[in-house]
Amino acid sequence: MIRTLLFLVSLTITLCAHAQASAKATFAGGCFWCMEEAFDKVAGVTATVSGYMGGSKKNPTYEEVSSGATGHAEVLQVTYDPKKVSYEQLLDVFWVNHDPTVTDRQFCDHGSQYRPAIFYHDAEQKRAAEASKTKYEKLKAFKQPLLTPIVAAGEFWPAEGYHQDYHVKNPVRYKLYATGCGRYARLDELWGKLRAK
Secondary structure, eight states: OOHHHHHHHHHHHHHHHTTOOOOOEEESSSSSSHHHHHHHSSEEEEEEEEEEESOOOSSSHHHHOOOOOOOEEEEEEEEOOTHHHHHHHHHHHHHHSOOTTTEEEEEEEESSSGGGEEEEEEEHHHHHHHOOOOOOHHHHHSSSSSOOOOOOOOOEEEOOOOTTTHHHHHHHHHHHHHTTHHHHHHHHHHHHHGGGG
């Protein structure tokens, strides 16, 4: 009886420790390829998956989402180790890797599927995201307000396989796209030294 009780206590502790070993964050910052590149560089991020969130259709395809008809945004779901990187640090990465002065577009991509957003997964993430937005309102070097909304996460649908790790699998095409789209130039213009942190 005592052995069984000790085993159950040990199992519960192990499961709780495992459950806290990783957490999820979801961000929309325009093209999910570009968000993936930014977050793949962050120590403590253990996985990134490009996908869709915020729409009405179940299991949408890229073609459906890119038409703008489903209401989804292209998002990146980030799995991270909270012992190595905090949610607040991930928010810092997010802010300086998108243009928060516009809605329904990012750089050369236009449409609601490219809208920026922070999708929070719980009340603590919501609080942290709101505090982060307030912080960047004060830090920013530009006059426009931060329009990026903070909204509750919905169902996440992973994008097709050819979209995953696109910047790794297709580095030349990716670089041509990101540079040609004016992404890096606009981010540097907006955020300046804050991007170098």
